[in-house]
Amino acid sequence: MEREKQRIQELQTLKLIAETLNEANDLEEMLQAVLKQLMQVMKLQCGWVFFVNEKGDFSLVADYELPPALTWGNKKPMCEGDCWCLDRCKDGRLQRAANVIECKRLEDAIEEKWGDTNGITHHASIPLRAGEEKFGLLNVAAPHKTHFTSEELALLEAVAYQIGTAIKRIKLVENEQKLALLAERNRLARDLHDSVNQLLFSLLLTARGAKEMTEDENMKDTFTYIQQLAQEALHEMRALIWQLRPQGLENGLASALKHYGNMLGLKIDIDIQGVIDLPNEVEECLWRVGQEALNNCKKHAGISTVYIVISVQSNKVKMSVHDQGCGFHYIGENTLSLGLSSMRERVTSLNGEIHIKSTIGEGTTIQVMIPLKRGRG
Template identity: 75%
Template sequence: MSEQHIQKLQTLKAIAETLNEANDLEEMLDAVLKQLIHVTELECGWIFLVDKKGSYSLVADCELPPALTWENKQPMCEGDCWCLDRYNDGRLQRAANIIECKRLEDAIEEKWGDTKGITHHATVPLRAGDEKFGLLNVASPNKTHFTNEELALLEAVAFQIGTAIKRIKLVENEQKLALLAERNRLARDLHDSVNQLLFSLMLTAGGAKEMTTDGRMKKTLDYIQQLAQEALQEMRSLIWQLRPQGLENGVASALMNYGKMLGLNVEMDIHGVIDLPSDVEECLWRVGQEALNNCKKHADVSTVSIFITVKNKQIKMEITDKGCGFNYSDEEMPSLGLKSMKERIEAMNGTFHIKSAIGKGTTVQMMIPLKGERAK
């Protein structure tokens, strides 16, 4: 084996070891990036994670030049750049030489500091199967081109990292679900045991009150009844609180379980926390169920994503599949399923849209105003 091959294998081995030990996503990315820079002849690197909507965050960096660490790494946390543009519009499928780095060009123009001779970088998507998580970028001073051999190695490393990200996300999801199940169980148990006891206490005190003519006794029993009533109230609110992050997680976990029952893998992304009125929750649950049914019946996919955002006194929910898509126009609702989704949402003063294109998948979007906005 040539020296180069041995070097390559050693790099992959070192990376695999680092990845294997990790359980925390950001710590893992930080460690693996340092490891990569250490075992190769590269000088600096950074990793962007990109969410499904295309927003990115810098999650790890190593030996960035001062031009890029200016003002608490501002050049790395704001604005767009060519590598992310390419990643987001799907052109970046493999490791690539990026001709020049826009962030570095901006840094030079704005005089943010020394670039340490770094002008170009290689960029590699982090993937596991057809799922994408972000970008790995690496650079060296005065290096304007990466050979095919170097890009192939980076690609192999990126695959390892992508697979590790996927593993960590799966574990996190499992933990979230286990926690949810435990809290639901506790809520159910409290409801069935303590609540029932308090309820009987209240009834018994009420009954005893009727059985006596003694004024002082009546007063005492009345007090007991009142206390039991208050305890019951406290208990009710405690049980609500036990259902994590307010009511919207009731819907979220219900939809998650419903998707599971259909044999779909549901990716859930929730932002914001609020107590949802039960009619909103019910509406989202019914509409969500139909959307998941449609994904299962028509889209030909195994994975569906659900985004829920509560912000500015409104709740938004989006259900997306990357399946076959269909021709859709707002004027002509093809059949009952879609029609009743729209009607349910509009009955809550909300808005309902479908975006779909053949071969590109389908997104069902809905928004319902909360509180004052809805009481029209």
């Protein structure tokens, strides 16, 4: 009778765990909650979860009732150093729920007299994964427990599978949200560029034209004023559009340009000379200029490969974006074209130079040079 009651209680807890995993949207909250439920159903004392990234770096993402020996100094023993379970996880030896592993962290703790271990010396280690993808480890322990039955291990493994699937689901959702946000910002920026921007631009030209058509000085002043206002609005709008575009520079300029080009459906042939270690504003400028140059290649050049060269020297950085497309007749610095003039504006604001060369039927090259201040740290 007692046994049956216990069984029912276990099943209820397992159902609760499944519910938690099913409903959670926050990774750490979910792991924390599930860990606690798991400890209760298995009558264990403490547990923790390590995530391990592709590089092999680990981090503690959840823990429950760790002994004092492992929690001192803001859980210092859990955040650094190596241990046998992580070694096994990294080199692929830990495929299934491993039986008990002696805990190197606790052994160190005893040796170094870090504090009370609550009688814990061993723990079971269970890999967390979804399909082939590995996320990390679930470790559980109880005082003086040096053996886990095969039934216990099977249960741990079953829960670990569910946790792995839930982690995967949350990661996918997070990724999806990020992509949706980027897509939305891009769409907004594009819409503003194509609609409001073009209207303001027409307004500017109309005011300019109207000014020429009248002899009345008051009218001329009014049209000049309208023209100025339109110009200002254009500037504001342009700044807004640039701000809206996603950053994308987290992995560096070269990778950002390559990805951006690929996203547009272009093949990017990129050649880097020197080490790209640029001040933020220079990197940002090259990124924005590069983006617009790639947009133009996609929109106007009619080719699929773009050649980018970035060369960093001690006192300057040069970037060229070259395509062998249809080319166009470039009228020079006074162009009213928004994309080209905002490239120029960006580069000159950093005391740089820009050369736009284009030959009909042969292609286009945008060359940018930005000086770097000496003595930068």
